Amino acid sequence: MVNRTMNITVKDYDENWIELFKIEAREIKDIFKDELVDIHHIGSTAVPHLKAKSIIDIMPIVKDIAAVDNFNDEMMERGYEALGEFGVKGRRYFRKGGENRTHQVHIFQYDNNFEIERHLAVRDYLRSHKEDAIEYGRLKEQLALQFPKNIEGYSNGKHDFVQNLQRKALEWKRRE
Incomplete structure (x- = not known):
């Protein structure tokens, strides 16, 4: 049974998140080596400057998504839960920290262009469109207050905004 309880706290942007990503990325590179x-x-x-939950999202791109399953034990030794596709076809998902989650790893095969493109497009769009980032941060802050321990309520509350954001980001990226 997957635990859907999580402490949800949205806070101001923290420059340390970049370093936390780099530290974890080195660990992941050490695990996956040539597969990465x-x-x-x-x-x-x-x-930068986007309010967020203090959860570092990492997207490794691998040669063969099926081979990722061979690394589950090493990921679990480093504190991750291995959750398979977890609702996204062609993904391998790992999370660390339980109810006080610290990291989420979304692994895709190199040719899964849609998933890779949509994640990078949203990130890059928000970096370039401060007004949308501010609006998104406010929504997340409001939802965290409304659903402090209910990740499903929090996620459902931002679903429509995220879908629209993703559409705008992909259109923007394709025009560049």
Whole structure:
């Protein structure tokens, strides 16, 4: 049974999030070695000045998504839960920290262009469109107060905003 309880606290942007990403990225590179093609800091902690939960989202890109399952034990030794696709076809998802989550790892195969593009497009769009980042931060802050221990309520509350943001980000990225 997957635990859906989580302490949800949204805070002001923290420059330490960049260093926390770099530390964890080194660990992931050490685990996956030659299977790893690239690794990206994604999500809200990758966007300067965006309010966020203090959870570092990491997107490793690998040669073969099926091979990732061979690394589950090493990821678990470093404190991660291995959750398989966890609702996203073609992904391997790991999380660390339980109810006080610290990291989420979303692994995709190098040719999963849609998933890779959408994550990077949203990150880059928010970095370039401060007004949307501010609006998104306010929404997350409001939802964290409304759903302090209910990740489903929090996620559902931002669903429509995120869908619209993703659409705008992909259109913007494709025009560049």
